Amino acid sequence: MSSSMPDxxxxxxxxxxxxxxxxxxxxxxxxxxxxxxxxxxxxxxRGYNTALVEQSDFASGTSSKSSRLVHGGLRYLENFEFxxxxxxxxxxxxxxxxxxxxxxxxxxxxxxxxxxxRPLWQVAIGMWLYDAMAVFRNIERHQIWGKGxxxxxxxxxxxxxxxxxxxxxxxxxxxxxxxxxIALDAHRAGATLANHxxxxxxxxxxxxxxxxxxxxxxxxxxxxxxxxxxxxxTGPWTDALLKMAxxxxxxxxxxxKGVHLIVPHQRIRSQAAITLNSPRDGRLMFLIPWGRFSIIxxxxxxxxxxxADVQADAEDVAYILxxxxxxxxxxxxxxxxxxxxxxxxxxxxxxxAPSSGYKVSREHQILNTTPGLFTIAGGKLTTxxxxxxxxxxxxxxxxxxxxxxxxxxxxxxxxxxxxxxDIDDWHCYLARQVVRLVDRLSPETIVHLVSAYGTxxxxxxxxxxxxxxxxxxxxxxxxxxxxxxxxxxxxxxxITLEDVLARRTRILDQDGDQGLEVAAEVAQLMAAELxxxxxxQVRQVDRYRRVVQQTRRWRG
Numbered sequence: 001m002s003s004s005m006p007d008x009x010x011x012x013x014x015x016x017x018x019x020x021x022x023x024x025x026x027x028x029x030x031x032x033x034x035x036x037x038x039x040x041x042x043x044x045x046r047g048y049n050t051a052l053v054e055q056s057d058f059a060s061g062t063s064s065k066s067s068r069l070v071h072g073g074l075r076y077l078e079n080f081e082f083x084x085x086x087x088x089x090x091x092x093x094x095x096x097x098x099x100x101x102x103x104x105x106x107x108x109x110x111x112x113x114x115x116x117x118r119p120l121w122q123v124a125i126g127m128w129l130y131d132a133m134a135v136f137r138n139i140e141r142h143q144i145w146g147k148g149x150x151x152x153x154x155x156x157x158x159x160x161x162x163x164x165x166x167x168x169x170x171x172x173x174x175x176x177x178x179x180x181x182i183a184l185d186a187h188r189a190g191a192t193l194a195n196h197x198x199x200x201x202x203x204x205x206x207x208x209x210x211x212x213x214x215x216x217x218x219x220x221x222x223x224x225x226x227x228x229x230x231x232x233x234t235g236p237w238t239d240a241l242l243k244m245a246x247x248x249x250x251x252x253x254x255x256x257k258g259v260h261l262i263v264p265h266q267r268i269r270s271q272a273a274i275t276l277n278s279p280r281d282g283r284l285m286f287l288i289p290w291g292r293f294s295i296i297x298x299x300x301x302x303x304x305x306x307x308a309d310v311q312a313d314a315e316d317v318a319y320i321l322x323x324x325x326x327x328x329x330x331x332x333x334x335x336x337x338x339x340x341x342x343x344x345x346x347x348x349x350x351x352x353a354p355s356s357g358y359k360v361s362r363e364h365q366i367l368n369t370t371p372g373l374f375t376i377a378g379g380k381l382t383t384x385x386x387x388x389x390x391x392x393x394x395x396x397x398x399x400x401x402x403x404x405x406x407x408x409x410x411x412x413x414x415x416x417x418x419x420x421x422d423i424d425d426w427h428c429y430l431a432r433q434v435v436r437l438v439d440r441l442s443p444e445t446i447v448h449l450v451s452a453y454g455t456x457x458x459x460x461x462x463x464x465x466x467x468x469x470x471x472x473x474x475x476x477x478x479x480x481x482x483x484x485x486x487x488x489x490x491x492x493x494x495i496t497l498e499d500v501l502a503r504r505t506r507i508l509d510q511d512g513d514q515g516l517e518v519a520a521e522v523a524q525l526m527a528a529e530l531x532x533x534x535x536x537q538v539r540q541v542d543r544y545r546r547v548v549q550q551t552r553r554w555r556g
Contacts (some may be wrong), residue, residue, distance in 0.1 A: 005459050008187050008493050010530055016051075016192045017216060022245050025051045025192070026405060027395055028212065028227035028243065030199050032056075033063035036233035037182040038388035038413075040143065045174055045407025045416070046392060048399070051225060052186065053197040053214055056236075057499045061181035061307070062235045063230045063381065064503055065344020065357055067260065067286060067298055070095050070103050071170035072133055073111075075284045077126050082133065088382045089134040090173055095382075096139070097171075100420040100426050101454030102181060105139045106172040106288070107272040109154050111327075114161040117282040119145075127166050139169035156268050156283045156328045164325070167272070172288065176503040177452055180492060182384070188419070196495055202230070202244045202373070203358055209245060209372035229395055230405050232375040236307035236345040245370045252367070254350035255498035256306065259316040259343045260297030261324075262509050268294050268331045274326035278319065281537055283322055291444075291479075293339065293510060296324050303345055312341035312554040340509045341554055349378040366394055374398070385413050420454025433457065440471060441481075448479035459489045474518055481504045485522055489529040497523050497540040498547050515549045 004399040021306075027043045029036045032054025043262075048095070072089035073081070110127075112120040127142040142526050143166065150157060150165040171363040186195055203211035203224060234243045242249040279531040288295040296537040299316050317338065324333050349365055362477035364379030364387050374395060379387045389411050396546045399405040414462050423429045463471035463483040470483040488494035488504035499524055502508040507515040523537040532540070 005456070005491060006188060008184060010493070010495060011044055012187075013194050013493055013495065016194045017223065017255035018195065019192050019306075020051055020053075020214075021223050021520050023049070023226075024211075024236075025049050025225070026229040026399060026403075027051070027229050028225055029231040029233050030054070030212065030468065031233035031235060031237075032179075032193070032195055033233065033235050033514050034059070034179045034384040035063075035235070035376055035379060036101065036231070037179055037186055037229055037388055038384040039233055039376070039391050040193065041182055041189060041192045042385075042388045042392045042411060042413050043395065044186055044191035046396070046447050048395075048405075050186070050190070051227065052183075052194070053199060053225065054193075054195045054211070055198040055217070056505060057195050057496070058183045058353050058493070059176040059503055061237075062344045062347065063179045064174045064176035065258070065342055066381050067258075067288065068172055068175050068290065068295065069106075069170060069288070070173050072130060072154075073382070074126065074130055074168075074170075077129055077133075078433075081363065082129075084383075085133045087386055088380070090129075090139070091383050093134070093137060093385055094172060094385065094414060097176070097417065099181065099421040099454075100423050101206040101420055101451055102178050103171050103173045103425070104363050105169055105449070108168050108170055108275065109145075109150070109157070109165050109272045109529060110168070110275045111150055111154075111157050111165040111269075113158070114163055116277060122521070123166055127168055130168065133361070138433060139171070142166050142168040146314070147556060154270055154272065154274060156270055156330060157274065158327055158329050163217040165230050170273075172273075172290075173381075174452065174506070176506070178381075178418075180503070181420065184419050184492070195493055195499075199241065201208075204245075207371055208372055209379045211396070226407075228256070228372070228399060229390070230308070231395070232373065232377075233391075235347040236310075237376075238347055238375060238377045242369065244376065244389060245373055247322050249369065251350055252365075254348050254374070255345040256305045256348055257316075257343055257345055258298035259312040259320065260295050260338045261312075261317060261320050261341050262290070262293050262295055263279040263333060263337045264293045264339065265289060265292050267333060268328055269295070272291055274327070276323050278323040279326050280319065283319070283323075287324070287328070291448075292477075296320055300346070304403060307345055307546065309550075310343045311550055314342045314554050314556060315348075317341055317508075317554050327503070331488055335555075339512055340514060340551060342509060342551065346380075367393055368394075368398070389413060394521060397555075420456040420457055429455075437461075442479070445473070445479040449481075459491070460484060461492070463487050474505070474522070475507065475511055475515070478510055480507060482525060485525045486529060489526055495527070496528075497526065497544045500526065501544060502547070508548070508551065514551065516545060516548060518532075519544050 026048040029052040125497045134434040201213035367375040463486040474480045501515040519541045
């Protein structure tokens with residue numbers, strides 16, 4: 001990102017909606033999560049005239065509700081999904097290289113206790129396999145620790161029955177910001193994107209899908225968007241969209257709900273991420289350091305209700321706290337320690353699914369059930385790029401056969417840097433920014449800006465050049481600046497208050513009051529950019545308050 005950073009604003013959105021009304025696209029993607037954004041990026045980079053519509057905001061569904069891990073998938077080895085693990089390890093390695101600010105190495109400790117479902121020898125074999133799946137090019141090779149070393153490194157681990165541990169590496173990311181960055185690169189490549197655009201119907205000519213009917217959630221206007229191919233990348237909404245084409249379409253998904261808790265890191269103080277087992281069913285979970293917080297999760301239970309209404313409930317929270325209490329008894333975690341809980345749906349493939357949601361494969365599928373309509377379903381956050389490459393390869397073949405179109409260029413995504421990621425050495429770049437900014441900003445804020453924006457942090461701070469108040473923090477104790485609100489509206493297509501507080505920042509998850517105390521101020525900052533009236537500011541705050549209330553439903 002540089003001073004010539006292209007606008008990606010409300011005005012860009014209006015122009016994109018007008019463009020959607022007036023032309024036929026080669027490829028139209030429905031869904032602005034990680035997979036949909038990645039397909040749009042790949043297709044645009046190959047030279048296809050590409051559009052994307054998202055019913056809410058980029059990453060507002062599953063892609064902002066993950067464990068925030070970029071990993072090969074150690075636990076998938078138990079299901080003998082070696083191909084999936086190999087793909088995950090390969091894509092993790094690529095992301096560490098192409099987005100080094102957003103995707104960072106993370107050490108893990110896997111403690112083993114007497115009576116655990118996986119004895120130490122079995123875990124050790126799994127670690128050798130995991131290194132092999134990474135072609136022994138993992139971040140670092142795994143180590144086997146005895147009980148003494150394990151407790152010296154991580155004193156929080158339950159010592160009773162501890163036999164040892166393994167130490168290995170995966171990576172962590174901010175899933176919402178990673179998805180947004182993919183969408184930004186799709187925009188730079190020429191794709192036409194618009195959030196808050198809900199598909200309400202498919203356009204068909206005979207048995208051929210030729211576009212979609214879309215409702216603009218901001219104006220209530222409906223428009224037709226026409227395309228040679230429509231791609232269903234809607235995650236948990238996959239089956240609902242397929243039924244628009246065929247009311248009798250077979251169910252393709254078996255969604256499962258994953259819940260995570262966020263607690264203060266000082267309550268556990270782990271140095272690394274730590275695996276833990278549920279005492280109820282042996283499910284493998286994670287404690288993941290996340291700045292001054294820790295994430296604990298996740299559950300994996302079948303879900304059949306409205307995907308838009310998925311939330312943590314009291315039983316989910318009790319299940320996770322029970323596992324954490326057994327794994328880290330010295331911490332004594334209780335509901336009072338939970339800052340927030342978030343829930344998302346995994347769009348898992350239903351075919352031949354065994355009885356336990358935990359055993360359902362994370363593999364993806366590409367379907368062409370109706371002429372002109374392609375679906376990509378399943379998969380996981382780590383493999384978004386390779387899933388998109390496979391999808392666009394399939395679309396390219398169809399466009400060549402049916403429409404005589406050939407891609408202008410081959411796939412370019414394997415080595416293309418994501419915006420902000422052009423950093424030779426993460427630690428050196430961070431050190432330079434600390435020296436440059438330490439008299440203006442706290443070290444925590446500098447780390448946040450480098451992580452979230454990479455080389456684009458200069459552009460974020462430029463928003464405060466004419467108004468020094470914007471360099472002030474939004475909330476005491478959190479690293480977010482007021483300038484980030486302005487930047488989000490001008491250059492990240494933040495349209496609603498929730499867009500800013502839930503995804504452009506993570507205040508919804510990290511603040512004890514979940515941002516309610518600054519909601520009016522943030523709305524005022526946005527109003528200056530979006531020309532909101534006083535009434536619209538009140539409406540935005542009320543709407544955000546309802547979002548907060550939904551996330552607190554588990555508290556009763």
